[in-house]
Amino acid sequence: MKIAVCIKQVPDTSEVKLDKTTNTLIRDGIPSIINPYDLHALEAALSIRDQVGGTVTVVTMGPPQAEEALREAIAVGADDAVLLTDRAFAGSDTLATSKTLSAALRALEAELIVCGKQAIDGDTAQVGPEVAEFLDIPHVAYVRRVESVSPTGIKVQRLMDDGYDVVEAEVPVLLTVVKELNTPRMPSLKGKMRAKKFEAKRMTAADLGLAQGDLGLQGSPTQVNRVFTPEGRAERKPLSGSLDEQVTALVAELKKDNCFC
Amino acid sequence: MFLKVNTERCVGCQACLDSCPYDAIMMKDDVAVILETCQLCRACLSTCPEGAIQEIEEAGDLKGDAAPDAGSGVLIYAEQRHGTLAAVSMELLGAGRRLVEQVRQRRGQAATLSAVLIGGDSGLAEELGRFGADKVYHASGPLLDSFHDEAYSQILATAIQQAMPEIVLAGATAIGRSFIPRVAARLGTGLTADCTSLEMDEEGRNLLQVRPAWGGNIMASILTPHRRPQMATVRPRVMKALPRDENRRAEVFPLDGGKCRTRARVVDFVKEVSMKVNIAESDVIVAGGRGVGKEGFALLTELAELLNGTVGASRAAVDEGWIPYGHQVGQTGKTVCPKLYIACGISGAVQHLVGMQSSDTIVAINKNPDAPIFNVATYGIVGDVKEVVPMLIRKLKEARA
Ligand SMILES: Cc1cc2nc3c(=O)[nH]c(=O)nc-3n(C[C@H](O)[C@H](O)[C@H](O)COP(=O)(O)OP(=O)(O)OC[C@H]3O[C@@H](n4cnc5c(N)ncnc54)[C@H](O)[C@@H]3O)c2cc1C
Ligand SMILES: Nc1ncnc2c1ncn2[C@@H]1O[C@H](COP(=O)(O)O)[C@@H](O)[C@H]1O
Numbered sequence: 050m051k052i053a054v055c056i057k058q059v060p061d062t063s064e065v066k067l068d069k070t071t072n073t074l075i076r077d078g079i080p081s082i083i084n085p086y087d088l089h090a091l092e093a094a095l096s097i098r099d100q101v102g103g104t105v106t107v108v109t110m111g112p113p114q115a116e117e118a119l120r121e122a123i124a125v126g127a128d129d130a131v132l133l134t135d136r137a138f139a140g141s142d143t144l145a146t147s148k149t150l151s152a153a154l155r156a157l158e159a160e161l162i163v164c165g166k167q168a169i170d171g172d173t174a175q176v177g178p179e180v181a182e183f184l185d186i187p188h189v190a191y192v193r194r195v196e197s198v199s200p201t202g203i204k205v206q207r208l209m210d211d212g213y214d215v216v217e218a219e220v221p222v223l224l225t226v227v228k229e230l231n232t233p234r235m236p237s238l239k240g241k242m243r244a245k246k247f248e249a250k251r252m253t254a255a256d257l258g259l260a261q262g263d264l265g266l267q268g269s270p271t272q273v274n275r276v277f278t279p280e281g282r283a284e285r286k287p288l289s290g291s292l293d294e295q296v297t298a299l300v301a302e303l304k305k306d307n308c309f310c
Numbered sequence: 311m312f313l314k315v316n317t318e319r320c321v322g323c324q325a326c327l328d329s330c331p332y333d334a335i336m337m338k339d340d341v342a343v344i345l346e347t348c349q350l351c352r353a354c355l356s357t358c359p360e361g362a363i364q365e366i367e368e369a370g371d372l373k374g375d376a377a378p379d380a381g382s383g384v385l386i387y388a389e390q391r392h393g394t395l396a397a398v399s400m401e402l403l404g405a406g407r408r409l410v411e412q413v414r415q416r417r418g419q420a421a422t423l424s425a426v427l428i429g430g431d432s433g434l435a436e437e438l439g440r441f442g443a444d445k446v447y448h449a450s451g452p453l454l455d456s457f458h459d460e461a462y463s464q465i466l467a468t469a470i471q472q473a474m475p476e477i478v479l480a481g482a483t484a485i486g487r488s489f490i491p492r493v494a495a496r497l498g499t500g501l502t503a504d505c506t507s508l509e510m511d512e513e514g515r516n517l518l519q520v521r522p523a524w525g526g527n528i529m530a531s532i533l534t535p536h537r538r539p540q541m542a543t544v545r546p547r548v549m550k551a552l553p554r555d556e557n558r559r560a561e562v563f564p565l566d567g568g569k570c571r572t573r574a575r576v577v578d579f580v581k582e583v584s585m586k587v588n589i590a591e592s593d594v595i596v597a598g599g600r601g602v603g604k605e606g607f608a609l610l611t612e613l614a615e616l617l618n619g620t621v622g623a624s625r626a627a628v629d630e631g632w633i634p635y636g637h638q639v640g641q642t643g644k645t646v647c648p649k650l651y652i653a654c655g656i657s658g659a660v661q662h663l664v665g666m667q668s669s670d671t672i673v674a675i676n677k678n679p680d681a682p683i684f685n686v687a688t689y690g691i692v693g694d695v696k697e698v699v700p701m702l703i704r705k706l707k708e709a710r711a
Pocket of ligand 2: 108171
């Protein structure tokens with residue numbers, strides 16, 4: 050089976066701290082990592098490959114240094130890697146990103162495409178389903194377990210707000226995965242050696258045969274208008290006195306606000 | 311199009327360095343330089359006190375051509391699951407009403423609020439009218455009672471093409487976040503995920519879509535200036551539903567749901583037991599974090615029962631295995647908006663705050679006076695959970711007696 054995994058290099062947002070006095074993000078020395086959900090996507094692809102045979106190709110769209118993420122994926126066990134990089138891709142929103150990725154995935158003739166549920170920088174969770182639509186293939190989001198895989202179809206569990214659905218899908222299909230699906234494997238020594246020398250195949254807008262109007266900022270209907278730090282809440286009601294007095298005052302306030310009856 | 315620093319104006323203050331989420335600005339010879347890695351997010355533009363960062367249009371850069379006047383009105387996707395309307399459907403009708411009203415005031419143009427219901431029975435369609443819909447498009451068919459992405463996106467996209475709204479809203483639920491992107495891709499338009507605030511701009515044309523990004527560390531305001539419709543998914547429990555009006559009626563139009571193709575089929579559904587108590591629906595939540603300790607959760611349960619509420623938790627407490635994931639509040643858990651949220655032994659990391667800070671009243675109990683949770687708390691008590699919670703339980707019982 051030809052399997053492709055979409056991975057994204059993101060800043061490690063869990064390392065971001067807020068400077069309380071200036072209300073700005075402190076980002077000094079924040080490392081770039083593979084989007085954590087995408088590591089689970091990669092693991093899913095590798096274990097399906099190990100089970101039914103085939104190849105795993107990782108694909109990323111990003112600046113030249115995103116190749117680092119692809120090398121990490123090679124070290125973990127991916128067979129091949131493609132880097133979509135071009136100045137024309139800068140400023141892509143989810144629609145333009147999906148269009149670009151889908152052009153590459155079409156060229157790869159992937160039968161199974163695995164994405165993370167969402168990328169932790171934007172948290173949109175839109176790229177997977179949009180890619181599936183552009184490729185005109187089915188998708189299953191939030192896959193939490195793969196029950197079975199055959200050359201023609203796949204059976205998975207899809208996490209919902211109230212439980213899970215069991216879904217059977219025809220191949221080709223795109224999956225987006227949640228973390229509880231698996232535990233990503235560590236890079237092997239052999240993989241690390243291979244990754245060192247590995248050069249990903251590069252593709253530009255011209256290679257993908259995409260029109261300028263579909264790419265980057267021009268191909269992005271949404272625009273970031275303003276970015277700001279979330280504000281604290283205005284209304285604060287101080288409680289004073291000893292602990293006992295504070296709790297008594299609190300109970301009185303809650304009663305006044307009808308918070309309990 | 312790209313961003314460039316005007317070296318005459320740049321004073322080397324480095325303010326832009328901190329504003330860039332992609333580390334794409336560097337200092338060189340005491341002036342800022344924007345690197346190739348720039349994602350054009352424009353966060354730096356407003357940060358520069360000297361106005362030294364400029365947008366440069368490259369030759370042939372069209373800024374989009376779709377007429378922003380195409381379409382009118384607001385259309386919401388009314389979600390049903392297993393024959394019951396999701397609460398977010400009513401919230402979207404409330405939000406939609408407000409937007410329609412803003413369009414009327416700012417543009418002097420009356421607009422329609424419509425809803426698309428896929429699956430479910432005609433009773434649900436009528437119910438949408440009572441919560442504010444003017445028109446309801448209802449598709450039914452055997453395949454549609456379960457959630458099938460392809461069928462749902464075909465139907466919704468077709469309905470949008472018929473109704474031509476300028477704004478489309480859906481819940482940022484498991485269902486909405488799975489198939490609405492397909493609809494946006496089908497229509498070739500923009501989609502903003504998981505919005506927490508929606509307003510029309512001053513002209514009443516563009517929708518200002520505000521959403522958290524970066525794990526909740528920053529908020530971004532997003533526009534879709536050149537394409538229609540403008541589409542957004544909206545976080546549940548953030549918008550307010552209108553009161554139900556028994557006498558209100560919507561016009562109901564059937565939609566053809568019979569010919570849908572689907573290559574992925576739902577063959578079974580398993581309800582999760584741990585999700586029986588849906589914290590997102592509770593009016594009172596008593597939440598515990600790492601500071602509560604394993605045994606402390608019994609105390610919280612007692613307090614929650616006393617207040618007719620449920621127990622929530624921070625991720626730290628869930629990771630410790632003190633309580634199942636279904637109770638987690640925050641970025642990677644549930645978003646809640648109860649009347650009363652009592653945070654016990656929770657530090658108040660942004661990822662937790664984004665999930666609860668719109669609660670009506672927040673009480674924080676923490677032994678560290680500098681814990682960030684106090685920044686969002688209506689009432690703060692600095693103290694040990696093991697001491698304060700039993701005291702609170704006792705005094706609540708007294709107050710009730
Ligand atoms: C991508 C990402 C997503 C995340 N998503 C979520 C999410 O959805 N929800 C979430 O909650 N977190 C989330 N987190 C984790 C978050 O950053 C914090 O680590 C977490 O919220 C901390 O939980 P806590 O406040 O319980 O623990 P801590 O930060 O350890 O705080 C414990 C607090 O208890 C106080 N305390 C200790 N003992 C006592 C006592 N006896 N009496 C009173 N107070 C006491 C301490 O002063 C401290 O303030 C996420 C993180 C990342 C990176
Ligand atoms: N630039 C990109 N390159 C490769 N894959 C991506 C990219 N952006 C998003 N993805 C994939 O789409 C998923 C969802 O991303 P998002 O819609 O941005 O939250 C990620 O987990 C990746 O699998």
